[in-house]
Amino acid sequence: MPPTNAKLNAFPVFMRVDGEAVAIVGNGEAALAKARLLAQSSAVLRIIADNASSGLLDFIASTGAVRIEAAYEAAHLRDAALVFAASGDEALDRRVAEDARRLSIPVNVVDRPELCDFFTPALVNRAPVAVAIGTEGAGPVLAQMLRGRIDRMLSPSLGRLAALAASFRTAAEKLPKGNRRRRFWSDFFAGAPAKAIEAGELAEAHGAALELLTQDAPVEGHIALVGAGPGAEDLLTLRAHRLLMEADAIVYDALVPEAIVAMGRRDAERLPVGKRKGCHSKSQEEINALLIELGRAGSKVVRLKSGDPLVFGRAGEEMAALRGAGVAYEVVPGVTAAFAAAADFELPLTLRGVTSSMVFTTGHDLKGNSLPDWAKLAISGATVAVYMGRSVAAEVAGRLIEAGLSPDTAVAVVENASLGTRRRFHGTLADLPSLEARADLTGPVMTIIGDAVAGANFERSEPLAAHRCEDTGHEGAASAVAQGVEQ
Numbered sequence: 001m002p003p004t005n006a007k008l009n010a011f012p013v014f015m016r017v018d019g020e021a022v023a024i025v026g027n028g029e030a031a032l033a034k035a036r037l038l039a040q041s042s043a044v045l046r047i048i049a050d051n052a053s054s055g056l057l058d059f060i061a062s063t064g065a066v067r068i069e070a071a072y073e074a075a076h077l078r079d080a081a082l083v084f085a086a087s088g089d090e091a092l093d094r095r096v097a098e099d100a101r102r103l104s105i106p107v108n109v110v111d112r113p114e115l116c117d118f119f120t121p122a123l124v125n126r127a128p129v130a131v132a133i134g135t136e137g138a139g140p141v142l143a144q145m146l147r148g149r150i151d152r153m154l155s156p157s158l159g160r161l162a163a164l165a166a167s168f169r170t171a172a173e174k175l176p177k178g179n180r181r182r183r184f185w186s187d188f189f190a191g192a193p194a195k196a197i198e199a200g201e202l203a204e205a206h207g208a209a210l211e212l213l214t215q216d217a218p219v220e221g222h223i224a225l226v227g228a229g230p231g232a233e234d235l236l237t238l239r240a241h242r243l244l245m246e247a248d249a250i251v252y253d254a255l256v257p258e259a260i261v262a263m264g265r266r267d268a269e270r271l272p273v274g275k276r277k278g279c280h281s282k283s284q285e286e287i288n289a290l291l292i293e294l295g296r297a298g299s300k301v302v303r304l305k306s307g308d309p310l311v312f313g314r315a316g317e318e319m320a321a322l323r324g325a326g327v328a329y330e331v332v333p334g335v336t337a338a339f340a341a342a343a344d345f346e347l348p349l350t351l352r353g354v355t356s357s358m359v360f361t362t363g364h365d366l367k368g369n370s371l372p373d374w375a376k377l378a379i380s381g382a383t384v385a386v387y388m389g390r391s392v393a394a395e396v397a398g399r400l401i402e403a404g405l406s407p408d409t410a411v412a413v414v415e416n417a418s419l420g421t422r423r424r425f426h427g428t429l430a431d432l433p434s435l436e437a438r439a440d441l442t443g444p445v446m447t448i449i450g451d452a453v454a455g456a457n458f459e460r461s462e463p464l465a466a467h468r469c470e471d472t473g474h475e476g477a478a479s480a481v482a483q484g485v486e487q
């Protein structure tokens with residue numbers, strides 16, 4: 001994954017070139033390639049070529065580009081908006097670059113990123129819409145590959161739709177700002193006008209857009225309770241991704257990575273409600289009230305929760321509050337932490353002939369003397385996934401052993417499942433208490449207990465027993481052991 005603070009050394013902008021001169025110096029293939037790219041714009045091409053190849057001559061003849069048939073001199077660059085040095089002759093290209101710089105004209109030198117003021121992108125053209133892909137000169141092949149992929153994603157009629165949108169901009173500005181206006185545009189680009197354009201029915205598209213403009217039903221709010229998955233951005237579902245891109249507001253918990261929140265619409269309101277360092281966390285009642293308030297104001301809200309929203313996510317309370325307030329909602333499932341941890345460990349949660357049931361628990365219900373049902377299931381062979389189990393690891397292990405589960409039962413522990421920073425540990429129920437004292441585990445931790453764990457792949461895991469502390473009451477000793485192993 002790229003570091004999230006990676007900075008672009010070249011910042012993409014779209015430059016106005018309509019009617020402006022763009023000078024290209026060169027006779028051959030490189031000059032022709034730049035000329036073809038620039039011919040997608042309405043700039044006036046000025047090609048300085050004293051000995052043009054036949055391909056370049058054909059291009060000039062068919063596009064009406066201006067040709068200067070003379071040995072290059074600085075005066076040829078005069079009044080150009082951009083300059084391309086594409087002669088392939090290093091000394092000449094350098095001279096062109098120096099001249100351009102002296103005239104304060106940005107210059108691009110083919111195959112010499114160090115001499116370039118700007119880079120040319122790989123371009124997906126649906127004028128007036130353009131997607132420009134840049135790699136700062138590092139990977140033209142990569143840029144072309146991405147171009148191919150993006151090109152396939154975008155409808156060929158996108159440009160026509162954008163042109164129609166431009167013709168509606170003034171009318172749309174008369175709509176009240178905020179949700180109403182935003183809804184007009186999202187219906188415009190995803191609803192009837194877009195479909196009509198796709199079918200080539202321009203008049204119909206125009207009519208459909210007019211209809212959207214005059215619709216005056218109040219904007220209905222909607223809350224999507226969305227699972228963000230265990231942390232890896234590409235474990236988000238496509239539906240979650242779409243809803244994020246449409247959301248007016250994103251309300252998210254502490255375990256949801258910023259990178260996933262950042263996939264939301266750029267101007268969406270982003271409301272953190274979970275405990276993060278230096279951040280106030282809201283009570284469940286406050287969160288319920290916030291969702292209702294946003295819904296009543298007509299917002300499309302994504303309520304992002306880590307993993308699956310219906311697994312230890314307090315979604316039950318939020319759904320009840322929304323139902324009570326008459327605010328519409330839906331639930332979008334996500335990959336829960338137990339599944340991500342099992343995948344990281346190649347651990348079969350059900351295993352033919354060994355176990356056919358599975359328990360999701362927190363271990364926080366092990367109070368008093370009576371064993372909860374899940375503990376009985378564990379004893380009868382179910383695979384147990386313990387959420388939020390680090391602080392109660394000793395209690396869980398002790399009570400299960402006391403109740404009759406073998407101390408040798410296999411245990412797998414994953415910190416930061418699905419992320420590059422993941423750590424895997426394996427051991428037995430007898431080793432599990434050591435988890436509590438480990439100060440080196442700072443991320444979320446999933447514990448999986450049961451005979452099926454024996455089917456996992458232990459090649460990339462560390463033994464839990466390395467941290468086994470016989471005296472669980474003595475935290476100092478345990479963390480000294482932990483540190484000893486770490487260093």
Ligand code: SAH
Pocket residue numbers: 230231255305306307308309310311312313335336337338340341386387388389414415416417418419444445446447
């Ligand atoms: N709704 C979430 C669970 C929220 S409870 C889900 O379905 O996954 C929070 C607990 O989930 C954490 O204490 C930890 O036990 C577990 N968890 C969440 N993300 C995790 C991850 N990436 N790796 C390991 N455990 C994780």
